[in-house]
Amino acid sequence: MTAVPNGHDGLITARGLYLSFGAIPALVDVDIDLWPGEVLAVVGESGSGKTTLLNVLSGRVAPDAGAVLYTDPEGEQHDVHTMPAPALRTLHRSDWGFVHQDPKQNLRMNVSAGGNVGERLMARGARHYGTIRAEAIDWLTQVEIDADRVDDLPRTFSGGMLQRLQIARTLVTHPRLVFMDEPTGGLDVSVQARLLDLIRTLVARLGIAAVLVTHDIAVARLLAHRIAVMQRGRVVETGLTDQVLDDPQHAYTQLLVSSVLQV
């Protein structure tokens, strides 16, 4: 299950992650490898440690033990938890993106839709108003939001539109790696399907790598190349998505897969 540590090709290499909240272990002996352009889904029931893992991989929460290494486009490795805070912030603004389950965590609700998208570009150093606005409109269209909504405030948007706006805001800077926490959670099923196809298409076209946390196995099947199954803070099984779902080896994965309702 554990790959040989490899310092030069992997985008993210995490080894021996351990974190406990009081007496409750949230992560135990977790190793994760992510390759450029690869989508990894982390599945498991509530409380299995999925979101904690996402927060530790993205440097938002420090582990008690273990390390997360990120390889930048120049091939240089950075320890996400020992690098200076400003450098980590820069990483989050440029190479990385984060898509939250609740888009309001990421969006600025009193700034126009176009402003929300343009802001990420400005944070990266873009200064020309016309260019920023044109690119913002282009991205709104890519996530299927009408260009004439560019000056509207997000609070006039539906839940599905807010989620698409968050995706536009995240992807406008062409990140190499996106962390997604239940990106389709809390949305109507009809909206989910469209959003899934959108995420799938954009991620494939831009060659983005992603770590996707979901409790929905169908979402994992559609979006992910590879799956890691978590139970009580441990990764109990990992492998090719269709292999893990169609031929699960671990008792917990077999339970998880056999519990899905068929429609």
Added chain:
Amino acid sequence: MIRTEGLAKTFTLHLRGGMQLPVFSGIDLTVHSGECVVLSGPSGAGKSTLMRSLYGNYRAGAGHIWIRHHGGMVDIAASEPRIVLAVRRETLVYVSQFLRVVPRVSTLDIVADEPITRGIAPDEARDMAGSLLLRLNIPRRMHGIPPATFSGGEQQRVNVARGFIAAHPILLLDEPTASLDAENRSVVVGMIQEAKARGTAVVAICHDADVRAAIADRLYPLSPAREAA
């Protein structure tokens, strides 16, 4: 193109107290370029399981699955996920019995997806997809509709189109004609024969004796494994 050595598969059902379900063992199967091998044997003999193992969809319990990929041989049974994905992207196609797709995506886009991922211009890919669907008697007015509402036979033809558009060197076909009428069966048989003439190696499962006679160069018999003691 394909060579298995001592391939074995046993399912362990943890939810049934760790019950062992042996399917097959000691499978040595070789398939050459331009050749079609039909897996034969009664239901439950493990034909689909063997085919899924060749695709890397099921994990091999023991043995090797050598697949010719870019001139080298790759062991699907022992490769990392990203290697298996690369082999599937460029070498290995599996047409299953059931269509599984992203909901609400049009039939044309589903079929055009593979060439687009390969880097072919979207318009050209859609043209290819359109002609392939027409050849399989899916009329143009249905191309813009997601296949969810299609009949079983129509969905199967969409699945066949999706598999054949790739023109990969190895084709795995699980009952490609099972729910098709005579006319569409002969279209699919024609496509399989053309693929073989191009040098494609084909492994197929088909119960229909006529189809089998038309495509098979050789049968590979499988018999049900005995229950474990």
